[in-house]
Amino acid sequence: MCDAICPMRPALALLLCVLALAGCGGGGAAAPASQAPSDAQAKPDGDLPRPLAALREEQNELLQGGAEAFEARLDELEGHPVVVNKWASWCGPCRAEFPFFESQANERAGEVAFIGVNSGDYDGGAGDFLSEQPVPYPSYLDPELEVAQVFNGTAAWPTTAFYDSDGELAYVKQGGYSTEQALAEDIERYAR
Numbered sequence: 001m002c003d004a005i006c007p008m009r010p011a012l013a014l015l016l017c018v019l020a021l022a023g024c025g026g027g028g029a030a031a032p033a034s035q036a037p038s039d040a041q042a043k044p045d046g047d048l049p050r051p052l053a054a055l056r057e058e059q060n061e062l063l064q065g066g067a068e069a070f071e072a073r074l075d076e077l078e079g080h081p082v083v084v085n086k087w088a089s090w091c092g093p094c095r096a097e098f099p100f101f102e103s104q105a106n107e108r109a110g111e112v113a114f115i116g117v118n119s120g121d122y123d124g125g126a127g128d129f130l131s132e133q134p135v136p137y138p139s140y141l142d143p144e145l146e147v148a149q150v151f152n153g154t155a156a157w158p159t160t161a162f163y164d165s166d167g168e169l170a171y172v173k174q175g176g177y178s179t180e181q182a183l184a185e186d187i188e189r190y191a192r
Helices: 010-023 050-057 066-076 092-107 125-132 146-150 180-190
Strands: 082-087 113-119 139-142 159-163 169-174
Touching: 050 113, 066 113, 066 139, 066 146, 082 092, 092 113, 092 180, 113 146, 125 139, 139 146, 159 180, 169 180
Parallel strands: 082 113, 113 139
Antiparallel strands: 082 159, 159 169
């Protein structure tokens, strides 16, 4: 099939087919916790500080608990900068920027905590989306925008909040990132 489109080497074509098949799968109401991370997501969690390793242990999961659980997690992460990405499966800009967050979370695994907040989504949509686009951190379910209120993120999808290592809210960006470089620059600027 690929030979008609591009002159790829057979090994590369086989690798792409394997990766495509690995990405296929059924979605449910929540993303499977046992889903194996991709090579890009795989990091030796034993080398990470415990609070950051705990996030990776819950990678790609949708967590209950609302604002109270989210705030408790922020308290646990004090001493580490935190990037919070509010998203929904129906949000085009959220979908477009999701690979940027996956990449930055992997690149900064030992330095910066990443947390998702799935706000205002419909049943099944979030789990289906996460099965298509897994990330190396969990997301808190936020059907009524109570979690988003914690970081003043109720106005737009997506919204990104940056907490400094003292646990203080440093910046809230309403709207999506058009490039990974722009996200990386804001992480450098605000998540210290």
